[in-house]
Amino acid sequence: MNADAIIIGAGACGLMCAVQAGYLGKKVIVLEKSEKPGAKILISGGGRCNYTNQFASAEQFISANPHFIKSAFTQWTVDDTIGFFETYGITGKEKTLGQLFPDDKNAKDVVEVFTSVCEDFGQEIRCNADVKDIEILPEGFKVSYEKNDKTVVLTAEKLVITTGGLPIPKMGATDFALRFARKHNLKIIETAPALVxxxxxxxxxxxxxxxxxxxxxxxxxxxxxxxxxxxxxxxxxxxxxxxxxxxxxxxxxxxxxxxxxxxxxxxxxxxxxxxxxxxxxxxxxxxxxxxxxxxxxxxxxxxxxxxxxxxxxxxxxxxxxxxxxxxxxxxxxxGYDKAEVMRGGIDTNEISSKTLACKKIPNLFFGGECLDVTGWLGGYNFQWAWASGFVIAQNI
The missing domain is CATH 2.40.30.10 (Translation factors)
Known part of the structure; x- marks a missing residue:
C-alpha cells in the first residue's frame, strides 16, 4: 500500500481532508487533475475567498435529505473553521449577512495554508494527475492515473473522492464522481447549475x-x-x-x-x-x-x-x-460555465451521514460538492467542504 488513503481531488474538501488526516498521523496522497491545487478556492469571491458564513446551518442547504449534513456540522462547526484559519494567521472579517472573508489576506493565502500544512505532514499533492481507472480490490483500491504520458499506479486501503461538481469546466470541473457512482449503481439526484x-x-x-x-x-x-x-x-x-x-x-x-x-x-x-x-x-x-x-x-x-x-x-x-x-x-x-455550484449529485441515502462512507462499497468516501448538498451563496458551500473533509479524515 502506498498510503492509508488516496484522495482524488485537491479542492476545498480534499485539502481539508488531507490536513486533518495529517493531524491524526495518517498518510494520504492527493491526486489533482489540474496544474495546481485549490483552483476553485483561488477564484472564489473574486480572489478574496468567502471561506465560511457565521450563520451556517442545515437550513441554508438544498438536498433531497435536508437532515443529512447535520451530523457533519455537529462534528465540524463554523467556530472550528474560524479557529482553524486563525491558527494559520487568517482572521475573518464579515462583509454582509454573516459572510466571512480573510481580513488582510486572500484566496491564495487560504490555499497556502493547506499546501504548507500538507508539506509539514508529508502529505503528497500530485497535480496534473488524470485518474483513468479505479479497481476495487479485496484489501482496498488500485488507482491508475496518467501524468506526463506515463501511467502511475497507486494502492491504498481507503479511497476518498472529492472531485467536486460540474460548474466552471475551464477550471478543471468534471463529472468524475458522478460517472464513478453510476458505474457502481449508486443513485444520482438529478443535477443542474445552481447559484447561476x-x-x-x-x-x-x-x-x-x-x-x-x-x-x-x-x-x-x-x-x-x-x-x-x-x-x-x-x-x-x-x-x-x-x-x-x-x-x-x-x-x-x-x-x-x-x-x-x-x-x-x-x-x-x-x-x-x-x-x-x-x-x-x-x-x-x-x-x-x-x-x-x-x-x-x-x-x-x-x-x-x-x-x-x-x-x-x-x-x-x-x-x-x-x-x-x-x-x-x-x-x-x-449553464455550468457561469454557475458557482451544482444542484443535485450523489444521493445522500447512499452515504453514511456520520462518516461519509459509501454504504455499498466498503472504505470508499465521498465529500463536498459531488454529493446532493447545495448551499446558498455566501460561504455556505465552503463550510460544507471543510466539514465533510474533516469528517472523512476521522474515518479513513
Whole structure:
C-alpha cells in the first residue's frame, strides 16, 4: 500500500481532508487533475475567498435529505473553521449577512495554508494527475492515473473522492464522481447549475439589455423562498446575489417576483408626496429611489410624466404592482460555465451521514460538492467542504 488513503481531488474538501488526516498521523496522497491545487478556492469571491458564513446551518442547504449534513456540522462547526484559519494567521472579517472573508489576506493565502500544512505532514499533492481507472480490490483500491504520458499506479486501503461538481469546466470541473457512482449503481439526484445567472429572451430581452450594468436592491421570491440582496441587469438577463440565490430554487418555466422596493410602500410614498407637493412628477419621485436610467426604463410600464396628484386609482394600482410585484419569467440560465455550484449529485441515502462512507462499497468516501448538498451563496458551500473533509479524515 502506498498510503492509508488516496484522495482524488485537491479542492476545498480534499485539502481539508488531507490536513486533518495529517493531524491524526495518517498518510494520504492527493491526486489533482489540474496544474495546481485549490483552483476553485483561488477564484472564489473574486480572489478574496468567502471561506465560511457565521450563520451556517442545515437550513441554508438544498438536498433531497435536508437532515443529512447535520451530523457533519455537529462534528465540524463554523467556530472550528474560524479557529482553524486563525491558527494559520487568517482572521475573518464579515462583509454582509454573516459572510466571512480573510481580513488582510486572500484566496491564495487560504490555499497556502493547506499546501504548507500538507508539506509539514508529508502529505503528497500530485497535480496534473488524470485518474483513468479505479479497481476495487479485496484489501482496498488500485488507482491508475496518467501524468506526463506515463501511467502511475497507486494502492491504498481507503479511497476518498472529492472531485467536486460540474460548474466552471475551464477550471478543471468534471463529472468524475458522478460517472464513478453510476458505474457502481449508486443513485444520482438529478443535477443542474445552481447559484447561476438567469437569461431573458423574446419580447422582454431588449428591455433588460438596455439596463445592463444597473443594480437594484430587491426582494426576489418564488412560491418557495425569498432573498433580499442586489440584482444586476445584464445584456442577457439578470445576475447579482439575489438572482444567484433564487436560481437554486428556480425551475424552467417558472416565474419569479421582484419587489423593487422591499422596505418601503410605494403607495404610501405617493400619498405622502401628494400631501406635500401634488405637482411632483412620478419620474421625479422615482428618481429619488432609483437611477435615472432605471426610472426611464420603467416608463415602458408607468406614466412617468404625470403629476402625483393626477394619478388615477388604476394607475396607482399599476405602479404598486410594477414596483412591488414585477414578474419575470426567465428563459433559462447561463449553464455550468457561469454557475458557482451544482444542484443535485450523489444521493445522500447512499452515504453514511456520520462518516461519509459509501454504504455499498466498503472504505470508499465521498465529500463536498459531488454529493446532493447545495448551499446558498455566501460561504455556505465552503463550510460544507471543510466539514465533510474533516469528517472523512476521522474515518479513513
Amino acid at each position: 445567472p438567469l437569461t431573458i429572451t423574446g419580447k422582454d430581452e431588449e428591455w433588460f439589455a438596455q439596463l445592463s450594468g444597473n443594480s437594484v436592491f430587491c426582494e426576489v421570491s418564488n412560491d418557495e423562498i425569498s432573498f433580499e440582496e442586489n440584482i444586476l441587469f445584464t445584456h442577457w438577463g439578470l445576475s447579482g446575489p439575489a438572482i444567484l440565490q433564487i436560481s437554486s430554487f428556480w425551475r424552467r418555466g417558472e416565474t419569479i417576483n421582484l419587489n423593487l422596493l422591499p422596505h418601503q410602500d410605494i403607495v404610501a410614498l405617493l400619498d405622502e408626496e401628494r400631501k406635500n407637493n401634488g405637482k411632483t412628477l412620478l419620474s421625479t419621485l422615482l428618481n429619488r429611489i432609483y437611477t435615472k436610467k432605471f426610472t426611464d426604463a420603467l416608463g415602458k410600464f408607468l406614466p412617468l410624466s404625470k403629476p402625483v396628484a393626477a394619478l388615477t386609482k388604476a394607475e396607482i394600482d399599476l405602479i404598486e404592482q410594477t414596483i412591488h410585484r414585477f414578474k419575470v419569467k426567465p428563459a433559462g440560465d447561463k
